[in-house]
Amino acid sequence: MSERASVPKEDQTETEQDDDREPITTGAQSVIRALENAGTDYVFGVQGGAIMPVYDALYDSDITHVTMAHEQGASHAADAYGVVTGDPGVCFATSGPGATNLVTGIADASMDSDPMIALTGQVPTDFVGNDAFQETDTVGITQPITKESYFAGDSDTVGDNVSEAFALAASGRQGPTLVDLPKDVTQGETDREPMAPTTPDTYDVPEEADDTDVQEAVEALADAERPVILAGGGVIKADASPALREFATEYEIPVITTMPGIGSFPEDHELSLEWAGMHGTGYANLAITNTDCMLAIGTRFDDRLTGGVDSFAPDAEIIHVDIDPAEISKNIYADYPLIGDAKMVLRQLYDAMPRAPDADEWRERCQDWKSEYPMTYEMPDDEPLKPQYIVETFSEVTDDDTIVCTGVGQHQMWASQFWEFTEPRTWVSSHGLGTMGYGAPAAIGAKLAAPDQEVVCFDGDGSFLMTVQELIVAVREQLDITYVVLNNEAVGMVRQWQDGFYEGRRMASEYPWIPQFDKLAEAFGARGFRLEDEADVEDTIQAAREYDGPAVIDAIIDPAENVFPMVPSGGDNGLFALEESHLEML
Amino acid sequence: MPGPAPDERMRPEGRRNSQGIRVDPEAEVTHEPRQAVLSALVKHRPGVLAEISGLFSRRQFNIESLTVGPTVDEDTARMTILIEEPEPGIDQAKKQLQKLVPVISVTELEPEAVRRELALIKVGGEKPDDVNAVAEMYGGQAVDAATDSVTVEVTGSKPKIDAAVEAFKQFDVQEVVRTGAAALERGADTLEKHD
Numbered sequence: 190m191s192e193r194a195s196v197p198k199e200d201q202t203e204t205e206q207d208d209d210r211e212p213i214t215t216g217a218q219s220v221i222r223a224l225e226n227a228g229t230d231y232v233f234g235v236q237g238g239a240i241m242p243v244y245d246a247l248y249d250s251d252i253t254h255v256t257m258a259h260e261q262g263a264s265h266a267a268d269a270y271g272v273v274t275g276d277p278g279v280c281f282a283t284s285g286p287g288a289t290n291l292v293t294g295i296a297d298a299s300m301d302s303d304p305m306i307a308l309t310g311q312v313p314t315d316f317v318g319n320d321a322f323q324e325t326d327t328v329g330i331t332q333p334i335t336k337e338s339y340f341a342g343d344s345d346t347v348g349d350n351v352s353e354a355f356a357l358a359a360s361g362r363q364g365p366t367l368v369d370l371p372k373d374v375t376q377g378e379t380d381r382e383p384m385a386p387t388t389p390d391t392y393d394v395p396e397e398a399d400d401t402d403v404q405e406a407v408e409a410l411a412d413a414e415r416p417v418i419l420a421g422g423g424v425i426k427a428d429a430s431p432a433l434r435e436f437a438t439e440y441e442i443p444v445i446t447t448m449p450g451i452g453s454f455p456e457d458h459e460l461s462l463e464w465a466g467m468h469g470t471g472y473a474n475l476a477i478t479n480t481d482c483m484l485a486i487g488t489r490f491d492d493r494l495t496g497g498v499d500s501f502a503p504d505a506e507i508i509h510v511d512i513d514p515a516e517i518s519k520n521i522y523a524d525y526p527l528i529g530d531a532k533m534v535l536r537q538l539y540d541a542m543p544r545a546p547d548a549d550e551w552r553e554r555c556q557d558w559k560s561e562y563p564m565t566y567e568m569p570d571d572e573p574l575k576p577q578y579i580v581e582t583f584s585e586v587t588d589d590d591t592i593v594c595t596g597v598g599q600h601q602m603w604a605s606q607f608w609e610f611t612e613p614r615t616w617v618s619s620h621g622l623g624t625m626g627y628g629a630p631a632a633i634g635a636k637l638a639a640p641d642q643e644v645v646c647f648d649g650d651g652s653f654l655m656t657v658q659e660l661i662v663a664v665r666e667q668l669d670i671t672y673v674v675l676n677n678e679a680v681g682m683v684r685q686w687q688d689g690f691y692e693g694r695r696m697a698s699e700y701p702w703i704p705q706f707d708k709l710a711e712a713f714g715a716r717g718f719r720l721e722d723e724a725d726v727e728d729t730i731q732a733a734r735e736y737d738g739p740a741v742i743d744a745i746i747d748p749a750e751n752v753f754p755m756v757p758s759g760g761d762n763g764l765f766a767l768e769e770s771h772l773e774m775l
Numbered sequence: 776m777p778g779p780a781p782d783e784r785m786r787p788e789g790r791r792n793s794q795g796i797r798v799d800p801e802a803e804v805t806h807e808p809r810q811a812v813l814s815a816l817v818k819h820r821p822g823v824l825a826e827i828s829g830l831f832s833r834r835q836f837n838i839e840s841l842t843v844g845p846t847v848d849e850d851t852a853r854m855t856i857l858i859e860e861p862e863p864g865i866d867q868a869k870k871q872l873q874k875l876v877p878v879i880s881v882t883e884l885e886p887e888a889v890r891r892e893l894a895l896i897k898v899g900g901e902k903p904d905d906v907n908a909v910a911e912m913y914g915g916q917a918v919d920a921a922t923d924s925v926t927v928e929v930t931g932s933k934p935k936i937d938a939a940v941e942a943f944k945q946f947d948v949q950e951v952v953r954t955g956a957a958a959l960e961r962g963a964d965t966l967e968k969h970d
């Protein structure tokens with residue numbers, strides 16, 4: 190693995206006086222200085238004409254550059270780095286095709302509020318607007334998918350733009366920002382040190398919620414007979430998981446997470462109902478449907494969670510905690526809006542709560558549902574390998590802090606259902622955008638972010654093929670990652686929908702021409718394993734884990750296996766289907 | 776097979792409407808659209824208009840008009856945005872606008888705010904005196920006259936301009952350009968003081 194940057198984090202905000210770095214002479218150097226000041230250790234990127242001055246300045250920096258095979262990989266790796274560390278991941282691309290290749294990863298980060306900053310080269314300012322070679326309107330393209338996209342027009346202030354973009358990505362509701370860097374601006378002379386990372390003056394971040402509002406909310410929650418907590422990704426982003434554990438256990442309220450909220454509350458805890466939504470547990474979905482008071486924290490009530498809004502928690506008063514006022518009553522009306530940082534508001538709620546809700550009966554009912562609708566799968570002897578079994582077995586042999594990355598599809602659902610998550614920042618997946626191809630590069634970003642933690646990536650054959658070239662990066666950097674391709678020779682999730690809702694007309698969803706991923710891995714210089722028999726699961730997993738470097742298990746799974754429970758799109762969470770035949774009843 | 780099938784499970788009585796608001800199961804409640812005048816102070820810099828109009832189009836807010844111009848502070852511009860939406864949509868529009876980095880402040884103006892729109896109407900030049908007479912009826916004036924055309928300027932509320940355009944139709948209207956509304960709160964209140 191490459192050397193980590195030698196600048197320790199604590200020094201990051203120290204000013205020029207006590208550092209012996211070379212004085213700045215160009216815009217590009219001020220860009221790199223701004224990243225250094227913000228504490229950047231890694232950047233993920235691909236070279237190119239318009240970004241060359243920035244790379245040239247990077248030559249003299251302690252920041253480690255990780256060359257990716259494709260810019261999409263750079264943006265996903267940076268995103269995952271941000272998810273795992275909580276600090277913005279950084280990606281670089283050149284103008285035109287470099288910048289457009291970043292777009293998927295930027296949109297992905299935007300949907301999941303992941304802190305990330307993208308720096309893109311641009312043609313020289315005199316050429317801008319003339320359809321010059323490798324010109325695209327990067328700011329125009331990315332504006333809808335960033336917190337802010339900056340066009341850096343001046344060598345003297347380009348470093349300030351980067352500092353501001355960095356601070357903005359990290360603060361409040363996190364998200365991606367972008368700075369577009371025209372070549373003449375980065376080449377241009379300047380001796381200006383960039384300002385310290387500061388958010389723009391028009392940007393306010395709420396902290397504590399209004400005390401009166403908190404008081405009203407806790408009264409409602411304490412009076413509830415069927416209370417639940419719904420914890421979203423915002424809980425993890427705000428580092429509020431410990432506060433959540435404290436609150437839920439003190440007042441004995443069952444906890445459901447959203448899919449991005451996985452890890453915010455330990456799934457092995459008695460109060461945990463795991464996660465709700467389209468493929469969430471039956472017990473979580475029943476609890477959501479029947480609750481009379483929901484404390485929802487850091488969730489945007491995405492439609493994969495709510496199903497049809499008309500049937501979402503229809504009896505519940507909603508207390509909604511969010512740092513972004515625009516999320517309040519956007520999809521689900523909030524009876525008690527609490528705008529603020531999740532960690533601080535949980536503290537306020539904890540202190541203000543007059544008593545625990547009287548909910549013994551309700552908690553018992555939730556436990557009953559757990560035994561009525563357990564997360565299980567069948568594994569008859571003569572059938573091909575079951576993907577759930579692979580996930581479950583892997584989960585059992587690893588430590589709690591193992592990081593799980595995924596692509597998008599059935600495998601992602603099995604990973605989220607059958608892995609037992611107990612720690613925040615260990616579940617790295619593409620939620621809001623649902624980006625196939627996220628897994629392979631995300632695992633690289635995650636491993637660099639947490640070199641001491643085990644990293645496993647469950648991928649689908651379709652998803653893996655979309656970014657498989659990033660394996661070369663894992664090999665070059667000698668990253669100890671275990672990739673498990675749950676290979677069903679299909680874009681399985683699409684096939685499942687075709688079988689369920691399109692009369693089994695499997696248009697373009699079966700992939701009988703898939704490569705042998707173990708051999709493909711070997712071609713890249715990684716270790717490849719082929720797994721076909723149930724009896725070999727444990728040994729193969731152990732062998733792959735023991736290999737010091739990237740290993741790929743091509744796991745040939747039962748192509749007939751589908752993901753259940755399932756709430757059909759726009760359906761009623763309480764009416765989840767447990768098997769194919771239920772879908773017809775809904 | 777584990778657990779009761781879908782139709783045998785515990786179910787509550789309530790439901791929500793399409794806006795996510797809990798409703799009485801017996802009643803049908805949805806919010807009717809209404810018109811709102813949003814006024815926003817924004818940083819005066821390239822790309823702001825695209826950012827704001829992009830927000831409105833991608834979130835599918837039903838926009839009636841949008842005007843923009845500088846204020847006395849050269850770093851600040853002011854926008855007047857008329858939207859027609861149900862109540863939750865108006866609230867969303869305000870909050871989404873406020874979220875944009877170049878936006879300094881947003882407020883919804885009272886219905887009685889001063890609202891003005893400007894129209895330039897070019898009509899045939901055959902009857903200049905009659906054209907002038909109609910223009911005066913609407914407090915407008917001719918601002919350009921040639922042998923075969925007269926251009927009239929009218930300012931006022933939207934209904935007044937609608938009526939004026941209608942009235943000028945008798946003179947063979949050749950072109951009309953309208954600005955959309957600019958609006959200010961009545962009395963001493965200013966946007967800076969709102970917060």
Ligand SMILES: Cc1ncc(C[n+]2csc(CCOP(=O)(O)OP(=O)(O)O)c2C)c(N)n1
Pocket residue numbers: 596597598599600601623624625626648649650651652653675677679680681682683
């Ligand atoms: C980039 C992208 N293209 C298309 C889709 C639509 N899609 C969603 S799930 C899925 C199937 C994924 O197949 P695979 O990665 O093999 O995983 P499986 O479902 O078989 O586990 C597809 C095509 C998507 N989510 N992302």
